Amino acid sequence: SRGxxxxxxxxxxxxxxxxxxxxxxxxxxxxxxxxxxxCAVAAPPSGGLPMPRFPFRRPDGLESTAPQPxxxxxxxxxxxxxxxxxxxxxxxxxxxxAPTIRPTMTxxxxxxxxxxxxxxAAYGEVYVTSEPSAGAAPVLLGxxxxxxxxxxxxxRLIAGVMRPDVVTVGEDVDPEEAARLFRRHRLAALPVTRDxxxxxxxxxxxxxxxxxxxxxxxxxxxxxxxxxDVPYLKASPLLLWRRRVVWMLLLFAAEMYTGTVLxxxxxxxxxxxxxxxxxxxxxxxxxxxxxxxxxxxxxxxxTNEVRLRDVFKVVRKETATGLLIGLTIAAxxxxxxxxxxxxxxxxxTVAVAAGAIVVWSSVVASVxxxxxxxxxxxxxxxxxxxxxxxxxxxxxxxxxEIARVFVTAIG
Amino acid sequence: SRGxxxxxxxxxxxxxxxxxxxxxxxxxxxxxxxxxxxCAVAAPPSGGLPMPRFPFRRPDGLESTAPQPxxxxxxxxxxxxxxxxxxxxxxxxxxxxAPTIRPTMTxxxxxxxxxxxxxxAAYGEVYVTSEPSAGAAPVLLGxxxxxxxxxxxxxRLIAGVMRPDVVTVGEDVDPEEAARLFRRHRLAALPVTRDxxxxxxxxxxxxxxxxxxxxxxxxxxxxxxxxxDVPYLKASPLLLWRRRVVWMLLLFAAEMYTGTVLxxxxxxxxxxxxxxxxxxxxxxxxxxxxxxxxxxxxxxxxTNEVRLRDVFKVVRKETATGLLIGLTIAAxxxxxxxxxxxxxxxxxTVAVAAGAIVVWSSVVASVxxxxxxxxxxxxxxxxxxxxxxxxxxxxxxxxxEIARVFVTAIG
Numbered sequence: 001s002r003g004x005x006x007x008x009x010x011x012x013x014x015x016x017x018x019x020x021x022x023x024x025x026x027x028x029x030x031x032x033x034x035x036x037x038x039c040a041v042a043a044p045p046s047g048g049l050p051m052p053r054f055p056f057r058r059p060d061g062l063e064s065t066a067p068q069p070x071x072x073x074x075x076x077x078x079x080x081x082x083x084x085x086x087x088x089x090x091x092x093x094x095x096x097x098a099p100t101i102r103p104t105m106t107x108x109x110x111x112x113x114x115x116x117x118x119x120x121a122a123y124g125e126v127y128v129t130s131e132p133s134a135g136a137a138p139v140l141l142g143x144x145x146x147x148x149x150x151x152x153x154x155x156r157l158i159a160g161v162m163r164p165d166v167v168t169v170g171e172d173v174d175p176e177e178a179a180r181l182f183r184r185h186r187l188a189a190l191p192v193t194r195d196x197x198x199x200x201x202x203x204x205x206x207x208x209x210x211x212x213x214x215x216x217x218x219x220x221x222x223x224x225x226x227x228x229d230v231p232y233l234k235a236s237p238l239l240l241w242r243r244r245v246v247w248m249l250l251l252f253a254a255e256m257y258t259g260t261v262l263x264x265x266x267x268x269x270x271x272x273x274x275x276x277x278x279x280x281x282x283x284x285x286x287x288x289x290x291x292x293x294x295x296x297x298x299x300x301x302x303t304n305e306v307r308l309r310d311v312f313k314v315v316r317k318e319t320a321t322g323l324l325i326g327l328t329i330a331a332x333x334x335x336x337x338x339x340x341x342x343x344x345x346x347x348x349t350v351a352v353a354a355g356a357i358v359v360w361s362s363v364v365a366s367v368x369x370x371x372x373x374x375x376x377x378x379x380x381x382x383x384x385x386x387x388x389x390x391x392x393x394x395x396x397x398x399x400x401e402i403a404r405v406f407v408t409a410i411g
Numbered sequence: 412s413r414g415x416x417x418x419x420x421x422x423x424x425x426x427x428x429x430x431x432x433x434x435x436x437x438x439x440x441x442x443x444x445x446x447x448x449x450c451a452v453a454a455p456p457s458g459g460l461p462m463p464r465f466p467f468r469r470p471d472g473l474e475s476t477a478p479q480p481x482x483x484x485x486x487x488x489x490x491x492x493x494x495x496x497x498x499x500x501x502x503x504x505x506x507x508x509a510p511t512i513r514p515t516m517t518x519x520x521x522x523x524x525x526x527x528x529x530x531x532a533a534y535g536e537v538y539v540t541s542e543p544s545a546g547a548a549p550v551l552l553g554x555x556x557x558x559x560x561x562x563x564x565x566x567r568l569i570a571g572v573m574r575p576d577v578v579t580v581g582e583d584v585d586p587e588e589a590a591r592l593f594r595r596h597r598l599a600a601l602p603v604t605r606d607x608x609x610x611x612x613x614x615x616x617x618x619x620x621x622x623x624x625x626x627x628x629x630x631x632x633x634x635x636x637x638x639x640d641v642p643y644l645k646a647s648p649l650l651l652w653r654r655r656v657v658w659m660l661l662l663f664a665a666e667m668y669t670g671t672v673l674x675x676x677x678x679x680x681x682x683x684x685x686x687x688x689x690x691x692x693x694x695x696x697x698x699x700x701x702x703x704x705x706x707x708x709x710x711x712x713x714t715n716e717v718r719l720r721d722v723f724k725v726v727r728k729e730t731a732t733g734l735l736i737g738l739t740i741a742a743x744x745x746x747x748x749x750x751x752x753x754x755x756x757x758x759x760t761v762a763v764a765a766g767a768i769v770v771w772s773s774v775v776a777s778v779x780x781x782x783x784x785x786x787x788x789x790x791x792x793x794x795x796x797x798x799x800x801x802x803x804x805x806x807x808x809x810x811x812e813i814a815r816v817f818v819t820a821i822g
Contacts, residue, residue, distance in 0.1 A: 115562050124535035124557070124599050146535070150561035151526050179623065182616040188535050188599035204615030205593040211619060212590065215626035216710050222633070223706025223795070224699055232711040233721060237731035244703050244732070245739050251699050252743050258691035259751055269687055276680055276687050280669035280694055280803045287698075288635055288662050288796040292655050295634025295795075299627050300643040310644060320648035321655070328656050332663050340670055384634070384706075384795025385699040392691050 100129040100198065103141055103159035107152045110144070124188035128162045129198055137197040142166055168193045169202070175210040176304050182207060218302055221378060222295060224251060224385035251389050258283075258393040265400040268410050274342040275403055278350045279396065281336070285329055286357040286395040287388030290365035293318055294382045297369045301379055311370045315363065322362025330355030345407045352406070353399040360398060361391045511540040511609065514552055514570035518563045521555070535599035539573045540609055548608040553577055579604045580613070586621040587715050593618060629713055632789060633706060635662060635796035662800050669694075669804040676811040679821050685753040686814055689761045690807065692747070696740060697768040697806040698799030701776035704729055705793045708780045712790055722781045726774065733773025741766030756818045763817070764810040771809060772802045 099117050101110040114126060125145040129138035142162035152161045167181055168191045178190055182204045190202045217227040226243040228235050235243075262269065262279075269276055297314065300306040306314060333354035337347035365387050369379035404410050510528050512521040525537060536556040540549035553573035563572045578592055579602045589601055593615045601613045628638040637654040639646055646654075673680065673690075680687055708725065711717040717725060744765035748758035776798050780790035815821050 111561050114558075146557035146561050147525075150522055150557050179616075179619050183620055186614065186616060188615070203597065204599070204619060205590075205597060208590050208615060208619045208622060209594055211623060211626075212714065215622075215630075216714065219630070219633070219706050219710040222630070223703050225703040225707060228707070232707060232716050233724060235728075237728055237735060240728065240732040241735040241739075245736055247703070248696070248699060248736055248740060249743060252692070252696055252740060252747075255692050255695045256747050258695070259688040259747070262688045262691070263751070266684060270681075270684055273677060273681055276690070277670040277673045279687070279690055280673070280807065281663070281666050283691055284666045284669070284694075284796075284800060284803055285659070285663055287799065288659060291795050292634050292636040292658070295630050296636060296639070296643060299630040303623065303627065305643050313644060317646075317648055317651065321651040324648060324652040325656055325659055328652075329659060329663060332660060336663075336667050336670070340674070384702050384799075385695075388698065388795075388799065389695060392695055396691065 100127050100138060101144070101158055102131055103128050103157065103162065104131075105158045106154065107149055107156050107158065107161060108154040110158050111149055111154075114149075127166070127191055127198055127201070128158055137199075139196045140166060140168065140191060140193055140198040143191070166191060170194065171199055173202075174304075175207055175214065176302070178202060178207045179204075179211055214302070218298065218380040221380035222298060222383045224248075224383040247383075247385070251385050254386075254389045255392060258396060261393045261396045261400075265396070268400055268403060268407075271409050272346065272403070272407055274340075274346050275349070275400070275407075277340065277342070278333075278337070278346075278353075278399075281333075282350070282353055282357055282399055283388075283392045283395050285333075285354055286361040286391040287384070289322065289325060289329075289358045290361040290387035290391050291384040293362060293365035294369055294387050295384070297366065298379050298382065301369060301373060306370075308370060308373055311367070314370065315366050318362045318366035319359070322359040325362070326355035326358035329358050345409075346403075349399070349403045349406045353395075353402045356398050356402065357391070357395040360394065361387070364391055364394075511538050511549060512555070512569055513542055514539050514568065514573065515542075516569045517565065518560055518567050518569065518572060519565040521569050522560055522565075525560075538577070538602055538609055538612070539569055548610075550607045551577060551579065551602060551604055551609040554602070577602060581605065582610055584613075585715075586618055586625065587713070589613060589618045590615075590622055591715075625713070629709065629791040632791035633709060633794045635659075635794040658794075658796070662796050665797075665800045666803060669807060672804045672807045672811075676807070679811055679814060679818075682820050683757065683814070683818055685751075685757050686760070686811070686818075688751065688753065689744075689748070689757075689764075689810070692744075693761070693764055693768055693810055694799075694803045694806050696744075696765055697772040697802040698795070700733065700736060700740075700769045701772040701798035701802050702795040704773060704776035705780055705798050706795070708777065709790050709793065712780060712784060717781075719781060719784055722778075725781065726777050729773045729777035730770070733770040736773070737766035737769035740769050756820075757814075760810070760814045760817045764806075764813045767809050767813065768802070768806040771805065772798070775802055775805075 099114055101113060105113065110126070124147075125143045126149070127140060128142040128144060129140055131138070142164040143166045144158060144162045148161055148163075167185050167187065169178055169181065171192055171194050173192065181187065181190060188204065190204075190207075192199045192202055220227040220243075224244075224247045226246065228239070228243060230239070297306060330351045334347055334351035337350040340347075342350075365382075368387070368390075369382050372379045372382060510525055512524055516524065521537070535558075536554045537560070538551055539553040539555060540551055542549070553575040554577045555569060555573045559572055559574075578596050578598065580589055580592065582603055582605050584603065592598065592601060599615065601615075601618075603610045603613055631638040631654075635655075635658045637657065639650070639654055641650070708717060741762045745758055745762035748761040751758075753761075776793075779798070779801075780793050783790045783793060
């Protein structure tokens with residue numbers, strides 16, 4: 001789920017290699033990349049810091065070649081919370097073990113330092129930072145792939161081997177944007193910075209997790225239910241009831257106005273009872289037209305394909321599409337009404353109403369998700385149920401007003 | 412979208428290091444990992460092979476340190492197709508540039524060979540394969556991280572440095588399963604094998620793409636529309652019409668039976684017109700209860716949380732939840748019917764019908780996705796619109812049958 005909180009613009013930036021030092025701050029930051037002299041490689045976080053949620057398993061072969069000191073680490077991912085991250089987990093996933101080296105080291109010195117602190121080979125590269133001065137966190141200067149370390153002359157300086165143009169993201173990174181950067185630059189890891197300081201490292205696997213979780217949450221919201229936060233099979237009926245009943249009651253309350261609408265047209269209904277036969281068909285069709293649009297739009301907004309500024313483009317496109325679908329459905333409705341044997345007037349009413357309801361539903365469904373985003377409400381809440389509820393009663397008004405025009409018995 | 416084609420079980424396997432040679436086959440396989448003597452590193456595919464969709468940009472710093480021969484490669488990802496992969500793209504994404512080395516090389520020889528063929532440092536590691544004999548593709552024996560290459564003694568044999576227990580997947584890998592492996596093992600790349608032979612390498616970024624695409628397709632299906640395959644803003648109204656109109660007409664045709672149901676209860680409706688007031692509310696509530704369940708279930712099935720064998724567990728859980736929600740909604744309906752001023756008999760009918768419809772809808776919605784999966788139809792087609800359409804008419808029957816019991820005027 002996104003958008004309930006204000007969503008800042010994605011902030012991919014390039015590390016500014018020689019930027020001015022930032023104001024003093026605590027030596028151990030949130031990401032725990034603390035300098036560990038004399039080897040100048042970041043140490044595991046001290047006891048007071050939150051531990052990373054994920055085990056840092058090293059996929060390389062070093063363990064077997066030479067036993068080395070390394071922090072105790074679980075070998076398998078814990079079931080439960082780790083499998084189902086919440087959105088806030090993005091930064092808790094940022095690695096706290098990111099090993100860093102200094103530009104003044106030689107390749108041989110860097111390799112020796114990294115051997116001492118195993119780090120996480122899954123990143124594919126090591127980050128080069130400034131020497132942290134008293135009270136200031138290290139500034140990201142560049143990156144060196146393990147590959148480059150393997151292939152460079154042992155006596156070269158890291159400053160000459162490192163790649164200064166590292167793709168980084170801010171701490172407020174949008175997972176979708178991070179995924180895009182991973183793809184575009186074929187990254188194995190993405191450093192997270194604040195004011196040029198290295199705060200941690202995000203892996204593609206972490207981003208994949210978060211995207212999966214967001215898609216699941218969006219699906220829940222669009223189904224008119226609160227996200228579960230636990231694996232489905234572990235959820236008790238009581239928990240499912242709690243997650244669903246609020247939306248059910250809200251939608252029930254919202255749908256109650258359809259009764260009022262029908263009561264207002266009681267005379268019309270009593271005069272021509274045949275009008276009642278088409279009520280479920282017409283409101284169902286209106287809801288379907290709207291649901292088609294909101295699901296497509298919400299997903300396009302989730303993947304940043306459609307943004308707020310596209311609102312007019314979207315409404316124009318959906319209105320045109322609504323007219324096309326409305327004409328098609330009107331034709332189908334005309335055929336259906338005749339085969340139902342309700343007479344020409346009611347048949348005409350049903351056909352015209354079907355087309356009009358589809359167009360009306362299209363306009364509502366195309367405006368609503370963008371309007372909610374504007375109001376900083378998660379557009380994923382424009383569930384199928386919600387759009388159906390919204391257009392049910394208004395569709396009935398359209399239907400009976402058209403009936404008043406075409407059915408002489410009512411007139 | 413998944414499930415329309417039979418979905419084979421995910422097949423993560425461990426490479427069997429010294430397995431018997433497979434029957435002879437073409438030297439250049441689909442993945443193009445062809446031996447390129449004398450350096451024994453896979454060459455870029457020859458002209459006749461499909462080129463990879465993605466540019467292989469090297470994020471390491473080698474280019475600047477020493478100019479090396481490398482295949483011509485675009486520097487930015489092409490817009491369009493590459494951004495919107497179809498499901499079949501999984502294997503077309505498998506890298507064709509996977510550099511491989513032999514276990515009989517020393518670390519220094521391996522580094523020299525890899526320097527000659529830059530490969531893709533984003534993988535973080537290099538794969539060790541057997542010497543391809545005439546007509547047989549190379550068998551995967553293990554992997555060495557660039558990190559291990561950087562830190563190992565130059566004279567050691569690769570056989571002693573490599574990690575033999577490589578996590579691999581078969582060519583029929585399910586993207587969800589691949590994502591799970593990336594996460595569990597903190598991989599940067601996942602070799603794809605067939606019968607032990609290395610067919611290519613999948614990156615986490617590739618898997619992320621595919622999962623994103625599948626979530627978008629599932630969202631479309633659950634909204635009752637065909638997936639777009641083009642970016643939303645690029646889709647013309649005519650294309651949108653084509654993608655949506657089939658479902659709209661199918662749902663319209665399916666919903667037509669509600670008219671027949673209402674006609675069958677014409678006498679009841681004419682006797683107690685107040686019954687008509689609650690038709691939209693009741694069928695709306697039934698549809699909502701069903702949509703809540705199908706969206707949750709379909710997503711749980713997409714992420715392999717719920718499988719076919721869980722059908723009884725799911726139905727039991729949803730029936731229990733349906734009873735809880737049904738009771739809640741029945742209470743709300745009773746209140747609503749009284750405030751609508753329709754008399755005790757109709758109010759009782761509405762309350763009992765609301766509860767019964769919720770339970771009925773819960774059972775249908777919990778069985779249907781699993782039934783469709785069993786029939787090898789993508790369960791994502793059980794859209795909100797579809798479940799609404801299914802339970803609308805049956806809900807009406809429940810409503811009027813209950814009315815016959817409670818409303819004496821009808822009796």
